[in-house]
Amino acid sequence: MEIIMSILAGTLFGTGIYNLLQKQLLRIIIGTVLISNGAHLFILTMGELKRGQPPILREGVTDYVDPLPQALILTSIVISFGVTSLLLVLAYRASKENQTDNMDKMRGNEYE
Amino acid sequence: MSNLAALPIIIPLISGILLIFLHNRMTVVRILAKVLTLGNLAVVAYIAYYIYQNGTITLEAGGWQAPYGIVLVADMLSIILVLTTNLVAVAAVFYAPSSLSNKQEHFYFYTFYFLLITGVSGAFLTGDIFNLFVFYEVMLMASYALIVLGGGRIQLRESIKYVLINLFSSVLFVTTVAFLYSVVGTVNMAQLAERVGEVEQKGILTTIAILFFFVFAIKAALFPLYYWLPNSYVAPNPVVSALFGALLTKVGIYSILRVFTLIFIYDPNLQQFFIWIAGLTMLFGVIGALSTNNIKLVIAYNIIPAVGFMILGIGLFNQTAISGTVYYLVHDMIIKAALFLLVGAVAYLAGTTDLRKIKGFMHHYPVLGWLFLLATFVLAGIPPFSGFIGKLLLLQAGLASDRVIIVIIGLITSFLILLSLMRIFIQCFWGEKDNDAYTVDKQAARKFTLPVILLLFFSVVLGIGAEFFYPIAESIGKYLMNPEIYIDSVLKE
Numbered sequence: 001m002e003i004i005m006s007i008l009a010g011t012l013f014g015t016g017i018y019n020l021l022q023k024q025l026l027r028i029i030i031g032t033v034l035i036s037n038g039a040h041l042f043i044l045t046m047g048e049l050k051r052g053q054p055p056i057l058r059e060g061v062t063d064y065v066d067p068l069p070q071a072l073i074l075t076s077i078v079i080s081f082g083v084t085s086l087l088l089v090l091a092y093r094a095s096k097e098n099q100t101d102n103m104d105k106m107r108g109n110e111y112e
Numbered sequence: 113m114s115n116l117a118a119l120p121i122i123i124p125l126i127s128g129i130l131l132i133f134l135h136n137r138m139t140v141v142r143i144l145a146k147v148l149t150l151g152n153l154a155v156v157a158y159i160a161y162y163i164y165q166n167g168t169i170t171l172e173a174g175g176w177q178a179p180y181g182i183v184l185v186a187d188m189l190s191i192i193l194v195l196t197t198n199l200v201a202v203a204a205v206f207y208a209p210s211s212l213s214n215k216q217e218h219f220y221f222y223t224f225y226f227l228l229i230t231g232v233s234g235a236f237l238t239g240d241i242f243n244l245f246v247f248y249e250v251m252l253m254a255s256y257a258l259i260v261l262g263g264g265r266i267q268l269r270e271s272i273k274y275v276l277i278n279l280f281s282s283v284l285f286v287t288t289v290a291f292l293y294s295v296v297g298t299v300n301m302a303q304l305a306e307r308v309g310e311v312e313q314k315g316i317l318t319t320i321a322i323l324f325f326f327v328f329a330i331k332a333a334l335f336p337l338y339y340w341l342p343n344s345y346v347a348p349n350p351v352v353s354a355l356f357g358a359l360l361t362k363v364g365i366y367s368i369l370r371v372f373t374l375i376f377i378y379d380p381n382l383q384q385f386f387i388w389i390a391g392l393t394m395l396f397g398v399i400g401a402l403s404t405n406n407i408k409l410v411i412a413y414n415i416i417p418a419v420g421f422m423i424l425g426i427g428l429f430n431q432t433a434i435s436g437t438v439y440y441l442v443h444d445m446i447i448k449a450a451l452f453l454l455v456g457a458v459a460y461l462a463g464t465t466d467l468r469k470i471k472g473f474m475h476h477y478p479v480l481g482w483l484f485l486l487a488t489f490v491l492a493g494i495p496p497f498s499g500f501i502g503k504l505l506l507l508q509a510g511l512a513s514d515r516v517i518i519v520i521i522g523l524i525t526s527f528l529i530l531l532s533l534m535r536i537f538i539q540c541f542w543g544e545k546d547n548d549a550y551t552v553d554k555q556a557a558r559k560f561t562l563p564v565i566l567l568l569f570f571s572v573v574l575g576i577g578a579e580f581f582y583p584i585a586e587s588i589g590k591y592l593m594n595p596e597i598y599i600d601s602v603l604k605e
Contacts, residue, residue: 020280025272032279039287046294069293072242076286079249083279086256090275094268106269 005045012038025091025101032087036080043069043076116159117171117186120194120233123152128226138217142209145222149205152229153198160191164584168601170239178603179303185239185602189438189588193236193366196442199570200358200449201229203563207453208351210559211460216262216349224261225355227254232359236366239602241292242299244367245285248331252278255360258352259344270347277340281330288323295320302602305374305595321376325368332364334423335393338416342400345412346465350456353408357415358449362441365422369437372426373592386427391518393420394525401532406465407458407540410532411451414491417525418444421506424518428509435589436505439581443498443574447491450567451533454484457560458540462550467536471543476552479561481541483568488537490571492530498575499526501582 012034019031047069055067095101127148134141163169168187172178186194204225212221231251238244256278260271293299295316296307311317326337333341341361345353376382397416404410418440425437457480462470474481493499503526510519574581591597 020276028276032276032283035280036283039283039290042287043290043293046290068299069290072286072289072293072299075242075246079246080283082253083249083256083275083282086253087272087275087279090256090260090268090272093263094272097263097265097268106272 001049001051002045005041005049009038009042009045012041023103025095025103028103029084029087029091033080033084036076036084040073040076040080043073114169114171116162117169117184117237118173119159120152120156120198121184121230121237123148123155124226124229124233127152128223128230131222131226132220135218135220135223138214141222142217145205145208145225148226149198149202153195153202156191156195156198159186160195163188163191168598170602179298179300182243183239183300183302183602184237185301185598186237187598187601188584188591189366189369190236192438192442192584192588193362193445194233196445197229197232197236197359200355200445200567201225203449203453203567204351204355206566207354207456207560207563210556211351211456212349213262219261221258221261224254224257228258228355228359230254232363235363239301240299241301241304241371242289245282245289248285248363249282251360251363252282255356258355259348261352262349264347267347270344273340274344277330281327284323285327288320288327291316291320291323300602301370301374302599305377305599306603308375317376318379318382321372321379321382324371324376325382328364328367328371329389330364332361332368332419332423333416334389334419335396335416338393338397338419341415342409342412345415346406346408350408350452350459353412353456354449354452357412357452358445361415361419362445365419365437365441368423369426369434369441369592373429373434374595374598377595383427383429386423387515387518390420390424390427391521393417393423394521398525398528398532402528402535405467407455407467407470407536408452408465410467410536411448411455414451414529414532415448417529418448420525421503421522424510424522425506428506428513428515430509430513431586431589431593432505432512433509433589434592435582435585436502436509438588438592439498439505439585440502443490443502443571446567446571446574447487447499450564450571451487451491453560453564453567454480454487455536457557457564458484460560461553461557462540467539470540472541472545474541475545477554477557480557481537483561483564484537484541486568486572487564488530488533490568490575491533493526494530496575496578498571498578501575501578505585 016031016035019027047066050065053063053065055065055070057064098106131141171184173182231247234247235244238247256275259274298304330337345356394417397413401410401413422437422440425433459465490497490499493503507519507522
């Protein structure tokens with residue numbers, strides 16, 4: 001199970017980085033979403049996947065899922081959600097002001 | 113008393129939130145922001161004094177004991193950096209009203225400013241590596257808002273790149289923490305330090321260490337990952353540039369300092385690697401500073417060689433070098449803020465940032481001119497100013513460990529830093545009176561100079577009072593070289 005999840009996370013990273021290297025702003029943003037989701041899956045996998053066990057340690061419970069990765073993911077998801085929404089608004093405004101969504105044309109070489 | 117450790121985070125956080133509600137009364141907000149910043153500085157100064165007297169404070173949040181809960185660790189290093197942060201913040205808050213437009217102030221500048229201080233202080237104080245990531249995000253979120261405040265064409269364009277590069281490095285940060293967690297099963301820094309020493313597979317740990325270095329190097333703008341920095345630091349308002357230049361890259365350096373003196377200690381290959389990176393960072397940064405005619409860009413590029421000097425200290429890894437890094441870190445935070453504010457004032461008064469179009473400033477604004485010259489000397493490290501003492505310690509440590517090439521690179525870099533700033537001084541301040549190019553506004557100039565004088569005063573004190581400050585830096589160096597002290601104070605075993 002861990003192996004499959006790791007490969008999935010790796011695929012998400014790969015496609016994310018491919019999109020990150022594109023010129024269109026929206027594709028770049030989709031790329032960032034993909035890699036952050038890859039990272040979240042990766043954190044979950046790192047805490048060992050056990051199906052059907054609660055993340056609670058009580059008396060009598062011997063088998064439990066590590067709760068820490070779940071707490072970390074929750075934090076990380078909230079942060080990436082916030083940043084993505086900010087990035088979308090920013091990209092919208094930037095493409096309006098600069099009248100292009102092509103990163104090649106937004107290079108800014110007026111000082112060169 | 114351990115609750116004291118949380119105050120430098122909580123005060124700016126509450127202040128920031130409070131100011132949202134008052135946002136229609138700009139006069140109140142301005143006064144309140146100044147009062148709250150000064151109050152925070154006073155509190156932090158008291159905490160620093162307390163720690164100086166009584167030693168490290170650890171706060172276990174919610175009463176959860178050290179390896180399980182989140183801890184805040186206020187040791188001498190953290191609190192000195194938080195103190196310097198607040199000093200820079202005071203200068204920025206007094207400079208802000210004259211530099212920002214009313215509209216920019218109205219759109220929650222002070223709120224984001226306080227949240228930035230929250231994030232930076234939190235990153236300095238936390239004792240938990242995932243929490244470090246969270247405070248990085250708090251700081252970055254505030255910085256995203258600040259960099260785009262005003263929303264001009266260039267600003268929007270540069271902030272897109274700034275957000276993207278930081279987002280990418282944050283994702284990498286979180287992934288690296290996950291890696292580390294899977295290997296050692298903890299995120300508490302003290303416990304990490306203990307367990308990393310016991311792990312047998314050193315290969316995977318070296319990979320993780322390099323990944324951490326990569327993440328922090330993006331934030332700290334080391335060679336070859338500094339390319340995003342200069343343009344995005346020039347785009348926003350000078351106050352924001354000053355805050356960024358003084359604080360954000362230094363948080364990256366602090367993280368490297370902490371992680372590589374506490375958790376991943378002493379790997380000779382890594383050491384060699386750091387020293388090479390330091391040399392290249394210095395050279396390329398200073399070449400960048402000489403390559404441009406934009407006065408703001410010159411200062412932005414000057415951040416990079418300074419970062420190189422600090423990494424050099426971490427690479428040399430002995431007590432003198434680490435003390436030198438700490439000294440240089442504090443010196444650089446203050447002087448970079450002062451320089452950004454000064455150049456911001458020059459650009460504002462002249463109406464342009466092109467140094468070929470500005471001349472004869474000395475006739476109209478003599479105080480500004482002399483302050484700029486003083487700041488130049490401090491930054492370049494002319495004795496007896498603080499830059500000299502930091503560099504002296506670092507280069508001494510370099511010579512002591514027979515690394516002559518890096519010492520030569522360091523000396524050449526200092527000389528070129530002086531040259532890059534003297535270019536601005538000679539071009540902008542000397543020369544004939546030029547009455548047509550700009551209107552002389554002495555009133556505005558006076559408002560700009562006051563915060564700069566404050567910063568330069570502390571900078572000069574740091575240099576001339578080295579007799580007093582050096583023992584503190586030395587004790588921090590000694591403390592960082594012995595990670596057991598940190599581990600004991602957190603885990604209390």
